[in-house]
Amino acid sequence: xxxxxxxxxxxxxxxxxxxxxxxxxxxxxxxxxxxxxxxxxxxxxxxxxxxxxxxxxxxxxxxxxxxxxxxxxxxxxxxxxxxxxxxxxxxxxxxxxxxxxxxxxxxxxxxxxxxxxxxxxxxxxxxxxxxxxxxxxxxxxxxxxxxxxxxxxxxxxxxxxxxxxxxxx
Numbered sequence: 001x002x003x004x005x006x007x008x009x010x011x012x013x014x015x016x017x018x019x020x021x022x023x024x025x026x027x028x029x030x031x032x033x034x035x036x037x038x039x040x041x042x043x044x045x046x047x048x049x050x051x052x053x054x055x056x057x058x059x060x061x062x063x064x065x066x067x068x069x070x071x072x073x074x075x076x077x078x079x080x081x082x083x084x085x086x087x088x089x090x091x092x093x094x095x096x097x098x099x100x101x102x103x104x105x106x107x108x109x110x111x112x113x114x115x116x117x118x119x120x121x122x123x124x125x126x127x128x129x130x131x132x133x134x135x136x137x138x139x140x141x142x143x144x145x146x147x148x149x150x151x152x153x154x155x156x157x158x159x160x161x162x163x164x165x166x167x168x169x
Contacts (some may be wrong), residue, residue: 118155
């Protein structure tokens with residue numbers, strides 16, 4: 001009887017271990033599954049030593065100096081998306097939430113200020129020599145002075161595009 005791996009979770013060293021006695025052991029988790037008709041498990045997702053979740057790719061990819069903690073990479077028509085669903089018999093919807101605070105401690109509160117960007121969606125294209133060419137963006141920006149404790153958050157939604165021959169949106 002031959003046993004084949006249907007799914008595998010591996011813990012591996014992810015980086016350079018520095019000398020004995022330093023307790024330095026950077027690690028990553030690999031998640032592998034076997035497709036129908038395949039003879040071996042293929043890596044589908046990893047969590048690297050920096051805490052990034054990489055899906056569809058085994059190495060972190062940066063865009064314009066950004067190195068997001070969740071990266072979804074694909075080569076097919078439908079394999080590089082994020083699908084958010086909600087099934088409920090009410091008026092509630094699925095959510096994509098952004099939150100901004102001036103406090104540097106998660107869970108602590110400090111009021112945001114006029115012109116702070118609360119969240120953004122940015123669109124990039126490969127220019128042939130790099131992946132840092134931003135073509136457009138949508139962002140929410142504080143437009144005024146919020147009032148502490150009054151649920152007052154003056155905000156504007158800004159749409160930007162990059163015209164032909166320009167380098168900035």
